[in-house]
Amino acid sequence: MTTNPDPARSRAALVGCVFVGTSLDGFIARENGDFEWLTAAGDALGETGYDEFFASVDAMVLGRGTFDTVSMFPEWPYQGKRVFVLSRTLLRSDAGESRPDTTMHATLGDVIDALIAEGRRRVYVDGGRTIQSFLRAGLIREITITRAPVLLGSGIPLFGPLSGDVHLRHIGTRELGAGFVQSSYEVLG
Numbered sequence: 001m002t003t004n005p006d007p008a009r010s011r012a013a014l015v016g017c018v019f020v021g022t023s024l025d026g027f028i029a030r031e032n033g034d035f036e037w038l039t040a041a042g043d044a045l046g047e048t049g050y051d052e053f054f055a056s057v058d059a060m061v062l063g064r065g066t067f068d069t070v071s072m073f074p075e076w077p078y079q080g081k082r083v084f085v086l087s088r089t090l091l092r093s094d095a096g097e098s099r100p101d102t103t104m105h106a107t108l109g110d111v112i113d114a115l116i117a118e119g120r121r122r123v124y125v126d127g128g129r130t131i132q133s134f135l136r137a138g139l140i141r142e143i144t145i146t147r148a149p150v151l152l153g154s155g156i157p158l159f160g161p162l163s164g165d166v167h168l169r170h171i172g173t174r175e176l177g178a179g180f181v182q183s184s185y186e187v188l189g
C-alpha cells in the first residue's frame with residue numbers, strides 16, 4: 001500500500017534557519033542597500049561560524065532584494081547549494097536562469113511546496129521581508145544574529161509586524177572581534 005505524505009507533517013519537518021548580520025538597531029542594510037558597515041571589519045571578526053552553518057543547510061530561500069545584491073558579487077556565493085528565490089518580478093524574466101540550481105517562485109506557498117516536493121529539510125532563509133514571511137508562517141526554527149557595533153537610525157529592517165508574540169530560547173551569545181556580538185536562538189512553539 002502506498003501512502004501520500006501528509007502536507008502538514010511535511011511542512012512541520014521544514015527547519016527554517018536565519019544567519020544574519022545587523023546593526024545594533026536591527027537593520028540588515030541601509031535603505032540604499034549598502035552594508036559596508038557590516039563587512040568593513042573583515043577578518044577582524046575572527047571565526048563567525050558561517051561556513052559551518054552554510055554547510056549544515058540543504059537549500060536556501062532568498063528574497064528578490066537579496067538575490068539582486070548577490071547577483072552583483074563577482075562570484076555566485078552559493079555554488080553547490082540549491083537556491084529558491086521568492087519573486088514575482090523575476091519570475092517574469094530570465095534573471096535566475098543563468099544561476100546554477102536556482103529557481104524562481106511567486107509566492108510563499110509556491111516555495112514551500114517546492115521545498116517539500118524536493119524533500120528539503122534544513123533551509124537557510126535570507127532577506128528581511130523573506131525572513132518575516134517565513135516567521136509569520138511559523139517556519140523559522142533557528143536564528144543567529146551577529147550585531148555590528150553601530151546604530152544606523154534607518155534602513156532595511158530584519159524584523160517586522162507579527163500576528164502574535166514569538167518566543168525564543170536563548171542558546172548562547174559570544175563576542176567576536178571588532179566589537180561584534182553573536183547570539184543564537186531557538187524559536188519556540
Ligand SMILES: NC(=O)c1ccc[n+]([C@@H]2O[C@H](COP(=O)([O-])OP(=O)(O)OC[C@H]3O[C@@H](n4cnc5c(N)ncnc54)[C@H](OP(=O)(O)O)[C@@H]3O)[C@@H](O)[C@H]2O)c1
Pocket residue numbers: 019020021022027028029032033034035038062063064065066067069086087088089090106107108126127128129130131133156157
Ligand atoms: N545583513 C545581512 O546579513 C543581510 C542578509 C540578507 C540580505 N541583506 C540585504 O537586505 C536587502 C534585502 O532585504 P529585503 O527586506 O528587501 O528583502 P528580500 O526578502 O531579500 O526581498 C524582498 C522581495 O522578495 C520577494 N518576496 C519576499 N517575501 C515574499 C512573499 N511572501 N511572497 C512573494 N514574494 C516575496 C518580493 O520580490 P518581488 O517584488 O520581486 O515580488 C520582495 O520584494 C538587500 O540590500 C540585501 O543586501 C542583508
